[in-house]
Amino acid sequence: MRRFFSAGRPPGRRWRNERRLIAALFLGPAALTVLVLVAYPMAHTLWLSLHDTSTGAFVGLANYGRMFSTEETRRAILNNIVWVVVAPTLVTVLGLMLAVLTQRVRWSTALKTILFMPMAISFLAVGVTFRLVYDEDPERGALNAALVAVHDAFSPPSRYYGVAPRDGTGLVPADGGYETADPVPASEPVAMPVVGLPRDRIPSEAAPASRPEAGVELRGVVWLDFTRGGGGEAGEIDATEVGLPGMRVEAVRDGQVVATTTTDASGRFVFPGLTEGDYIVRLAATNFTEPFRGVTWLGPRLVTPAVIGTYIWIWAGFAMILIQAGLAGLPRDVLEAARADGASDWQILRRVTVPLVWPILVVVLVTLSINVLKIFDLLYVLPPDSVQDEANVVALEMYRVSFGGGLDYGLGSALAVLLFLLVLPPMLFTIRRRRRERL
Amino acid sequence: MTSQRNAPSASPVSLLEPMPVPELEPAGTAVRIPPRPSLLKRLVAILGSGAARVFVIAIGLFWLFPTLGLAVASLRSAADNSASGWWTALTAPSQLTLDNYAALLSNERITGSLWNTVLIAVPSTALVLALGALGAYALAWLDFRGRDLIFVLAVALTIVPVQVALIPDAAVFRALGIFGDIPAVILFHVAFGLPFAVFLLRNYFLGLPEDMIEAARADGASEFTVFRRVALPFAWPALGSLALFQFLWVWNDLLVALVFGFNNPPITYAIREQTRAFASNIDVIAPGALISMAVPLILFFTFQRYFLRSMLDGALK
Numbered sequence: 001m002r003r004f005f006s007a008g009r010p011p012g013r014r015w016r017n018e019r020r021l022i023a024a025l026f027l028g029p030a031a032l033t034v035l036v037l038v039a040y041p042m043a044h045t046l047w048l049s050l051h052d053t054s055t056g057a058f059v060g061l062a063n064y065g066r067m068f069s070t071e072e073t074r075r076a077i078l079n080n081i082v083w084v085v086v087a088p089t090l091v092t093v094l095g096l097m098l099a100v101l102t103q104r105v106r107w108s109t110a111l112k113t114i115l116f117m118p119m120a121i122s123f124l125a126v127g128v129t130f131r132l133v134y135d136e137d138p139e140r141g142a143l144n145a146a147l148v149a150v151h152d153a154f155s156p157p158s159r160y161y162g163v164a165p166r167d168g169t170g171l172v173p174a175d176g177g178y179e180t181a182d183p184v185p186a187s188e189p190v191a192m193p194v195v196g197l198p199r200d201r202i203p204s205e206a207a208p209a210s211r212p213e214a215g216v217e218l219r220g221v222v223w224l225d226f227t228r229g230g231g232g233e234a235g236e237i238d239a240t241e242v243g244l245p246g247m248r249v250e251a252v253r254d255g256q257v258v259a260t261t262t263t264d265a266s267g268r269f270v271f272p273g274l275t276e277g278d279y280i281v282r283l284a285a286t287n288f289t290e291p292f293r294g295v296t297w298l299g300p301r302l303v304t305p306a307v308i309g310t311y312i313w314i315w316a317g318f319a320m321i322l323i324q325a326g327l328a329g330l331p332r333d334v335l336e337a338a339r340a341d342g343a344s345d346w347q348i349l350r351r352v353t354v355p356l357v358w359p360i361l362v363v364v365l366v367t368l369s370i371n372v373l374k375i376f377d378l379l380y381v382l383p384p385d386s387v388q389d390e391a392n393v394v395a396l397e398m399y400r401v402s403f404g405g406g407l408d409y410g411l412g413s414a415l416a417v418l419l420f421l422l423v424l425p426p427m428l429f430t431i432r433r434r435r436r437e438r439l
Numbered sequence: 440m441t442s443q444r445n446a447p448s449a450s451p452v453s454l455l456e457p458m459p460v461p462e463l464e465p466a467g468t469a470v471r472i473p474p475r476p477s478l479l480k481r482l483v484a485i486l487g488s489g490a491a492r493v494f495v496i497a498i499g500l501f502w503l504f505p506t507l508g509l510a511v512a513s514l515r516s517a518a519d520n521s522a523s524g525w526w527t528a529l530t531a532p533s534q535l536t537l538d539n540y541a542a543l544l545s546n547e548r549i550t551g552s553l554w555n556t557v558l559i560a561v562p563s564t565a566l567v568l569a570l571g572a573l574g575a576y577a578l579a580w581l582d583f584r585g586r587d588l589i590f591v592l593a594v595a596l597t598i599v600p601v602q603v604a605l606i607p608d609a610a611v612f613r614a615l616g617i618f619g620d621i622p623a624v625i626l627f628h629v630a631f632g633l634p635f636a637v638f639l640l641r642n643y644f645l646g647l648p649e650d651m652i653e654a655a656r657a658d659g660a661s662e663f664t665v666f667r668r669v670a671l672p673f674a675w676p677a678l679g680s681l682a683l684f685q686f687l688w689v690w691n692d693l694l695v696a697l698v699f700g701f702n703n704p705p706i707t708y709a710i711r712e713q714t715r716a717f718a719s720n721i722d723v724i725a726p727g728a729l730i731s732m733a734v735p736l737i738l739f740f741t742f743q744r745y746f747l748r749s750m751l752d753g754a755l756k
Contacts (some may be wrong), residue, residue: 026666030570038604105491125712373600412605422604427598
């Protein structure tokens with residue numbers, strides 16, 4: 001115990017009063033601010049949460065009941081649970097991975113700087129940044145552009161999506177493709193006029209359409225029955241109309257595909273060997289598959305995972321640096337001994353490293369779970385207004401019902417109290433740790 | 440006073456620098472020449488470090504990519520941004536223009552909000568430091584009844600989420616006639632910054648050698664002089680760390696500004712307004728967000744050493 005007057009001044013009443021006055025002068029401004037703006041409001045919020053704030057009547061726990069029965073608030077609470085379970089875990093695991101993998105890499109300091117940088121940026125700026133990343137249109141959104149590029153590399157897109165047969169020409173939809181309404185005899189060439197292909201998607205090798213040459217095998221032509229500037233006749237091959245090359249055509253008999261072929265540059269096709277009988281001729285569905293356009297990241301279904309992804313981007317560096325500091329403090333001889341005993345890298349990680357840095361992992365997890373519970377800005381900026389109901393969390397809902405047009409202070413106060421109660425356990429853990437370490 | 444030199448190891452440890460680990464052999468250890476590793480082992484090591492290097496570069500690029508995108512987008516016209524992705528500008532640099540920034544700087548709503556951010560962040564930080572240091576000093580070195588209880592309460596208050604106070608404080612500020620104005624935003628930030636500041640600084644002040652305080656008092660220095668000439672210089676690393684954290688916290692804040700600062704919106708608020716029509720306002724949003732990031736990033740690169748420490752302490756706020 002440090003004695004204020006241990007420097008030899010005599011204790012006395014006057015001196016004691018002066019001491020109190022000095023302490024009050026030092027502590028007073030801070031204490032007054034906190035009392036008026038933090039301590040008293042806590043009590044007032046608790047009081048408000050038990051009242052109907054429009055009439056002032058005491059309503060007991062009715063606001064809390066509404067909190068768990070209203071669709072939006074229930075959604076917010078459930079989302080918060082998902083957040084708390086998923087986000088800190090992913091960040092910690094990623095941080096551990098990065099910390100271990102970059103331990104002996106020379107540029108890891110530069111990497112740490114880069115990974116840690118998002119922590120300096122406001123959630124608002126991060127939200128704006130990731131709006132661009134998550135933009136649904138693959139022409140604009142970087143993530144979808146990358147996904148589409150990868151997807152198309154493995155399964156190239158169909159050339160003729162959006163194309164449909166000319167009305168009244170005897171072609172009907174079938175399994176995503178189009179086929180002749182009735183079986184046609186092999187002896188008669190099949191005319192398959194289609195429309196709906198924008199000019200910029202007409203294949204460069206497409207040649208003017210022409211009637212198939214005479215022959216005995218099942219044959220026909222697929223062409224774009226559209227004359228630019230008008231004037232063409234529906235169902236007829238006019239002078240400027242082009243054939244559609246590379247179209248997959250199937251011959252169907254008794255519901256079975258018996259042969260397939262592909263059109264040439266003029267849109268003509270022939271089924272070698274099919275000389276007799278009647279067939280249904282079908283333009284296969286694979287010609288018309290809509291192209292992959294990426295994923296609607298900020299739509300109702302994926303908005304929470306998408307925002308959690310952004311959260312990981314912000315906090316991974318924090319976790320990595322803390323864990324790496326812990327790794328640097330590990331006793332070397334233990335690791336050396338394990339290695340000398342022939343343990344594999346994976347065994348060392350699982351049996352030696354993780355148990356030794358476990359206390360740090362717990363600190364990271366707890367810190368992040370407190371942070372996640374209070375998250376507001378990111379969810380207020382990143383998801384477009386139309387999906388905020390789906391992205392909702394408690395802190396956001398508290399703002400929305402109290403200030404964002406709702407003015408429902410009773411429900412807002414109940415949500416604030418809930419938030420406080422949720423933060424309490426991890427916070428008590430942290431306070432205990434802080435007192436132990438006297439940080 | 441020369442207390443700065445006595446600052447103990449409590450000064451922020453830079454966790455960004457790798458820690459040197461001395462390798463000492465006990466005396467009398469025979470000098471061993473390490474056996475030459477087999478060719479296979481060396482090959483694995485080279486490939487392994489190569490893979491790790493590729494991994495590091497890939498991760499680094501992955502993390503830089505979003506911010507790079509924002510930066511490039513801020514240099515393209517709204518028409519370009521709605522027609523194609525920012526990466527097309529990498530092969531067509533003629534798209535890049537400073538027009539957005541020029542327009543932004545003549546946009547009074549935005550420049551005014553940037554100034555509002557400064558007007559909020561600087562006093563908030565200064566007040567938290569001043570009031571926090573005074574209070575922390577009292578809790579560390581003045582002896583009065585209830586001191587320990589007050590400290591425990593301060594620690595407990597660090598856990599309170601701001602949501603708990605939003606509604607009642609709106610009423611308080613309304614009564615004071617400052618609801619919606621900058622003083623309300625400042626006061627709220629100060630009130631919620633203080634418990635943590637007191638907690639941090641009090642513990643730091645306790646590391647001050649008692650002899651120095653007593654010597655100064657015996658010389659007849661007033662308590663305020665002891666505070667100013669002995670305690671404050673001693674605590675500058677903690678004060679710097681706290682200032683950095685508090686400043687960034689306020690600079691980046693959106694929630695408090697939304698509730699209490701609607702008459703004088705800071706930059707975060709002003710940009711959030713624009714995001715309602717994101718695609719058509721991208722020529723304001725992207726450069727605005729980038730300008731609002733500039734100050735935190737400059738601070739980050741200048742004070743990297745303090746930064747981690749302050750984030751670690753403050754992450755719990």
